[in-house]
Amino acid sequence: MSTVVTGLGIVAPNGLGVEAYWAATLAGESGLARIGRFDPSGYSASVAGEVTIDPGEYLPNRILPQTDRMTRLALIAAEEALTDAGADPGELPEYAAGVVTAASAGGFEFGQKELEALWSRGGRYVSAYQSFAWFYPVNTGQISIRHAMRGPGGALVAEQAGGLDAIAKARRHVEEGTGLMVAGGVDGSLSPWSWICLIRSGTLSTATDPGRAYLPFDVDARGQVPGEGGALLVLESGDAARRDPYGTLAGYAATFDPPPGPGVEPGLRRAIVQALDRARVDPSDVDVVFADASGVGSADLAEARALATVFGPRGVPVTAPKTMTGRLAGGGAPLDVATALLGMRDGVIPPTAHVDRPAHGDLIDLVTGAPRERALGTALVVARGHGGFNSAMVVRRN
Amino acid sequence: MAEFQIDDLVRALRECAGVDESVDLSGDILDSSFEELGYDSLALFNTVSWIERERGRDLGDDVVTEARTPRMLLALINKD
Numbered sequence: 286m287s288t289v290v291t292g293l294g295i296v297a298p299n300g301l302g303v304e305a306y307w308a309a310t311l312a313g314e315s316g317l318a319r320i321g322r323f324d325p326s327g328y329s330a331s332v333a334g335e336v337t338i339d340p341g342e343y344l345p346n347r348i349l350p351q352t353d354r355m356t357r358l359a360l361i362a363a364e365e366a367l368t369d370a371g372a373d374p375g376e377l378p379e380y381a382a383g384v385v386t387a388a389s390a391g392g393f394e395f396g397q398k399e400l401e402a403l404w405s406r407g408g409r410y411v412s413a414y415q416s417f418a419w420f421y422p423v424n425t426g427q428i429s430i431r432h433a434m435r436g437p438g439g440a441l442v443a444e445q446a447g448g449l450d451a452i453a454k455a456r457r458h459v460e461e462g463t464g465l466m467v468a469g470g471v472d473g474s475l476s477p478w479s480w481i482c483l484i485r486s487g488t489l490s491t492a493t494d495p496g497r498a499y500l501p502f503d504v505d506a507r508g509q510v511p512g513e514g515g516a517l518l519v520l521e522s523g524d525a526a527r528r529d530p531y532g533t534l535a536g537y538a539a540t541f542d543p544p545p546g547p548g549v550e551p552g553l554r555r556a557i558v559q560a561l562d563r564a565r566v567d568p569s570d571v572d573v574v575f576a577d578a579s580g581v582g583s584a585d586l587a588e589a590r591a592l593a594t595v596f597g598p599r600g601v602p603v604t605a606p607k608t609m610t611g612r613l614a615g616g617g618a619p620l621d622v623a624t625a626l627l628g629m630r631d632g633v634i635p636p637t638a639h640v641d642r643p644a645h646g647d648l649i650d651l652v653t654g655a656p657r658e659r660a661l662g663t664a665l666v667v668a669r670g671h672g673g674f675n676s677a678m679v680v681r682r683n
Numbered sequence: 684m685a686e687f688q689i690d691d692l693v694r695a696l697r698e699c700a701g702v703d704e705s706v707d708l709s710g711d712i713l714d715s716s717f718e719e720l721g722y723d724s725l726a727l728f729n730t731v732s733w734i735e736r737e738r739g740r741d742l743g744d745d746v747v748t749e750a751r752t753p754r755m756l757l758a759l760i761n762k763d
Contacts, residue, residue, distance in 0.1 A: 347701040347721055350729070409736050412699075413729040 288456045289530035289683065292370025292519030293623045294362035296471055298334035298512045298610045302365060307627050310635045311656050315609040317495040317510055322475050330489040332498040333475050334512020334611030351414040352427065353392025355513060359424040359471035360431060362517040367432060370519035371527050372465055375433040381464040383436030384425045385455040386471070386517070387447035387615030390482070392419040393474035400478075428467055428517075436463050441615075444670030445577065446539065448472075448618030449678045452518060453537040459520050466520045469619030473513025483511055486671060488581050496639055499612075501578035501605050502585050502651050503640040509580040512607075515616015516623040523683075531626040535663070535679040536564025542673035553577075553675045554591040557667060560677035561595075566663055568596045571679075573634050573652075573659075575621040575666045578605035580612075582644070588667070589645035602659070604652040608638040618668035622680060625664035629682040632660050684738065687760045689713060692734075692753055699733045700726035713754040724748070734760060 293303050298316025300306030309316075316334045325331035340357035341349055348360065363384075367374070374382035396419040402410040417423055422440035429438055437458040441450040448470040455468030483489055490508035492498040499510035523533065538559030540552035561568060574592060579585055592603060606624050607617055628634055634657040643651045666678045693708045702708055703721030712720060717727055727747045735742055742759060750756035 345701075345704055347703050347726075350699060350701045351725075409732060413725050413732065416725075 286460060287523035287533045288459045288520050289523045289526050289533050290518050290626055291521050291526050291528050291530050292366040292372065293531065293626065294364065294366030294369065294517045295620065295623055296336055296358045296362045297514040297620060298336055301336070301338055303369065303627070310606050310609060310624065311633065313609070313636055313638050313655070315495065315638050316512065317498060317609070317611055319493070319495065320475060323477050325480070328480060328484060329491050330484055331493055332490065332495050332510050334510060334514070334613070335475060336514050350412070351418055353395035353418050353423070355471060355473050356392060356418070356424050356427050358514060359386065359517065360427060362471050362515065363428045363432065363467055366467060366517045366519045370521070372519060374465060377464060380436045382434040382466065383438050383455070383458055383463055384428045384434050384467045385437070385439045385441065385451045385458070386424045386428070386469065387441045387443070387451040387619070388421040388424065388470065389442065389444050389447065389472050389614035390474045390479055391421045392423060393479040394476035395419055397476045397478040424471065434467065437466070443674040443676070444614060444672065445612060445617050446668045446670035446674035446676040447615045448515065449537065449666065449668050449676035450539055451615070452534065452619060452622060452678065455520050456534050456537070459522050464521065464525065467517055468520055469515060469517040469622070470615035471515035471517065472613055472615035473511065475511070475513055488579070490580065499580050499608055500640050501576070501580040501608065502589065502637070502643055502645055502649065504642045504644040506580055506582045506585055506644065510611040512611025512613050514610060514620070515613050516620040518619065518623065530683050532629055532683055533681045535566065535681045536560045536562070537676070537678045538563060539674070539676045542675065551587055551675070552673070553588060553667070553669060554594055556675040556677040557591060557595050557665065560665070560679050564679035564681070566679055568600070571596065571601050571663050571665050572661045573625070573628065573664045574601055574603045575625055575664065576603050576605045577667045577669045578607055579669065584669070586645065589648040593648040598648055599650040601650065602634055602652050602657060603649045604634050605637040606635045608640065618666055618676065621666045621668070622678060625666055625680050629661040629664065633658050634661070687734070687738065687757060689753060689757065692757060695730050695733050696722065699730040714752050716751050
C-alpha cells in the first residue's frame with residue numbers, strides 16, 4: 286500500500302503559499318536579506334531568510350498570545366495544506382487524522398520575551414503560555430487542536446534531517462491505518478538569543494551581501510544562512526486519496542555518522558543507498574537530487590562525493606533551491622520534498638541561486654542560473670542535521 | 684482602589700488571551716461563562732495574573748476555577 290501526498294502548504298522567505306513560493310523559486314527570486322526583525326549589527330552574521338508577513342492577518346486572534354512566531358507560520362501552512370487536499374479532519378472519525386512535525390529549537394523568540402520579563406520585571410510577569418509555547422512539539426499540538434486531529438501525534442528533533450524523519454514517521458502511521466496525516470516542518474527562530482546560539486555553531490556565513498552569503502558547492506562557499514518557514518504535507522493512503530496526488534513517498538532511510546576520524550566515511554551515502562533500495566529504485570532511475578547543500582566547504586565536498594559515488598560523477602542533476610530561502614532547520618527538507626513534487630508536476634528543476642563558480646563540477650551536475658526543463662519521475666531529497674544526522678527520501682510521480 | 688469594571692476585564696482578556704472572532708465582548712457578557720466566551724483555564728490564569736499585577740494584590744490560585752463568569756470574577760477582584 287502506497288502513501289501519497291495530497292496537499293501542500295508552504296511558508297517561505299521568498300513566498301507565502303504554494304504558488305507564490307513556486308513562482309519565485311522558478312524565477313530565482315531570493316528571500317535572503319539583512320535581518321530586519323532585530324538589529325544585527327554587533328553580531329558576526331547579519332543575513333537570514335525572514336518571512337516578512339504579519340501572521341496576525343491570517344490567524345484567529347485567540348491564537349496569538351499563546352504562540353511563537355514559528356507556530357503561527359506552521360498554522361498558516363497547515364491550513365493551506367488541508368485546504369489543498371480538500372480535507373476537513375473535523376468531519377473524519379475522532380482519531381482518523383494525526384500530525385507529526387519536525388522542530389530544532391522550539392519557540393525561542395517567545396522564550397526570549399518571557400526570559401526578559403522574568404529578569405527585568407519578575408516571575409509574575411511571565412506568560413502562562415510559556416508553559417508550552419516554547420516546547421518542541423508545540424506545532425504538532427497547535428495544529429492538532431485547531432483542526433481536531435486527535436490521531437497519532439509526534440515531534441522529531443534532528444535539526445535539518447528531522448524534516449524527513451517527521452514525514453517518514455507520518456508515513457508509517459498511514460501504513461498502519463491512520464486515514465490522514467499532516468507532516469513536515471515549519472521552523473526557525475530569528476531572535477537575538479537564538480542568533481547567538483546559531484553563531485556559536487560556527488557554520489554561519491559572515492558575508493553581508495545577501496547574494497553572496499550562502500553559496501553551497503561554490504568555490505566561495507563560506508557557511509550557511511539560516512531562515513524561517515518550511516512546508517507541511519497532507520499524507521493519505523494511495524487507495525483512499527481524496528484527490529489526484531502530487532506523488533508517492535517511495536522510500537526513506539536515516540543513518541547516524543560514526544565518530545569522525547581519518548578514513549571514516551560519514552553516514553550520508555548509506556542513507557541514500559538504503560532509501561533507494563527501500564524504494565526499489567535504481568540510481569539510474571533518479572531524475573533529480575535536492576541536496577542538503579550545507580554551504581560549509583568540507584560538508585559540501587562530502588555530499589558531492591557521496592552523490593558521485595552513488596550516481597557516478599555528474600550522473601544526475603543536483604539542485605539546492607534553499608539558496609533562496611536559507612536553511613530552514615526542521616522546515617528545510619519538507620520544503621525540498623514539496624518543491625520536488627511541484628517540479629514533477631510541471632516538469633522542471635528549479636535552480637540553485639547565486640552559485641556561479643561550482644567547486645565540484647567533476648563530481649556533481651549542479652543546476653545553476655535558470656530552471657532546467659525535464660520530465661521528472663523520481664526525485665531524491667537529502668538532509669543532514671547538525672550533530673551527525675543523515676536522512677534521505679525518494680518521491681515518485683504518480 | 685477604584686473598582687475593577689467589566690471594561691477593565693475585557694481589556695485584560697484582550698491583552699492576555701486574545702479574542703475569539705465569533706464572540707462580541709462589547710455586548711452583555713457579565714453572566715456568560717468564560718467557556719462560552721472562548722476562554723479556557725490557561726487563558727483565565729494568564730488574565731488573572733495580569734490583573735493581580737495591575738492591582739498589586741494576590742487573588743489566590745482558586746479564583747480561576749471558582750469564577751465561572753465575568754460577574755463572579757469581578758466580585759472576587761473587588762472583594763475587600
